[in-house]
Amino acid sequence: MKVKVCLIGKGTVGTSFLQLVKNKRDDFKRKFNLEIIVSSIFEHDGALIAENGINIGEVLEAGKYFRNLPYWKEKVRAKDLISTMDANICIETTPTNSETGEPGLSHIIEALNNKIDVISSNKGPFYLEYEKIKNLAKKNNCFVKYEATVASCVPSLGIKEQLIGNEILSIRAILNGTNNFILSRMAAEGVDFAIALKEAQELGFAESDPTLDIEGFDAAGKIVILANDLLGWSKSIDDVKIEGISQIIPHAIDLAKSDGYVIKHLAIAENNELVVEPRLIERYSPLNISGTLNVVELETKYAGSIILMGRGAGGLEAASALINDLLSILKNRGFSE
Ligand code: HSE
Numbered sequence: 001m002k003v004k005v006c007l008i009g010k011g012t013v014g015t016s017f018l019q020l021v022k023n024k025r026d027d028f029k030r031k032f033n034l035e036i037i038v039s040s041i042f043e044h045d046g047a048l049i050a051e052n053g054i055n056i057g058e059v060l061e062a063g064k065y066f067r068n069l070p071y072w073k074e075k076v077r078a079k080d081l082i083s084t085m086d087a088n089i090c091i092e093t094t095p096t097n098s099e100t101g102e103p104g105l106s107h108i109i110e111a112l113n114n115k116i117d118v119i120s121s122n123k124g125p126f127y128l129e130y131e132k133i134k135n136l137a138k139k140n141n142c143f144v145k146y147e148a149t150v151a152s153c154v155p156s157l158g159i160k161e162q163l164i165g166n167e168i169l170s171i172r173a174i175l176n177g178t179n180n181f182i183l184s185r186m187a188a189e190g191v192d193f194a195i196a197l198k199e200a201q202e203l204g205f206a207e208s209d210p211t212l213d214i215e216g217f218d219a220a221g222k223i224v225i226l227a228n229d230l231l232g233w234s235k236s237i238d239d240v241k242i243e244g245i246s247q248i249i250p251h252a253i254d255l256a257k258s259d260g261y262v263i264k265h266l267a268i269a270e271n272n273e274l275v276v277e278p279r280l281i282e283r284y285s286p287l288n289i290s291g292t293l294n295v296v297e298l299e300t301k302y303a304g305s306i307i308l309m310g311r312g313a314g315g316l317e318a319a320s321a322l323i324n325d326l327l328s329i330l331k332n333r334g335f336s337e
Helices: 012-023 025-034 056-068 077-083 103-115 125-140 177-189 193-203 215-232 250-258 315-330
Strands: 001-006 036-043 046-049 073-076 090-091 117-120 168-174 240-242 261-270 275-280 295-298 306-312
Touching: 001 012, 001 077, 001 103, 001 315, 012 025, 012 036, 012 056, 012 315, 025 036, 025 315, 036 056, 036 077, 046 056, 046 077, 046 117, 056 073, 073 177, 090 315, 103 117, 103 125, 117 125, 125 215, 168 215, 177 193, 177 261, 177 295, 215 240, 215 261, 215 275, 250 261, 275 295
Parallel strands: 001 036, 001 090, 090 117, 240 275
Antiparallel strands: 036 046, 046 073, 168 261, 168 295, 261 275, 295 306
């Protein structure tokens, strides 16, 4: 079986996706008799287009000079060309815009309008227009998957399927690696807030506009997606009470420590309310994770607390979630091993 993919965005996640498709080519062929053909790769200023399949090795080798390849087309836009791409699946990996969701939102809508299944690592469209996207996908009989948007490859959305015989009642989570890194550095080594933020930026975890991290908007968007998917709510980011971490002073961290507590930036969905704010948690709580890790604690009706923990950011981590979504869509479309 051949599946044709249109990739939008060739940043860290998009490039890692190409890397994984290349690495797993023989594996997919052997295990599933599956060939993933990437027929277009869109960037903001043009696209690589080869209807019969782009040579991914060549693109990866070209690195940042991929625009010099002969099949680069200047100034074409994904939004205008999605309908002509003859793709089965559109993979959206453009950066998050927390106010408009664009250009990712338009790409997703255009793909669904053309009956193309969508996989996204871009969370903006989902925390701003969750209902609209879901309804459009349903109307057009399309799949839309977005595991990479929350905690990256940690299966925080996929877990729903695994708990189908149970019921998820509430969620408490740490969903922003940058903030958790900053708070961990401040607590463990007494590092200054500004220096810890700079370190997080150097690690490549922070958003291009880090106020989205430290003022809590990134975590707020993610808890909206989790609550809508796992608890069946219909919320948007405007429904979240948000407080960031920029006001936390070292003295507060020291005081908490002397009482056996740590300050963590929690995202909570319970009692029909969404809250993102710094909270005190016990030092030995399973939510006391360090560094850039993410954690999601689900309170369930029949099995108490269930906890997922792992790396919530990173190119290959997110790309592996995109690949999972891709295989899941193919399975749902009747493709069998
Ligand atoms: N800025 C985000 C974080 C990246 O720090 O968790 C992953 O969504």
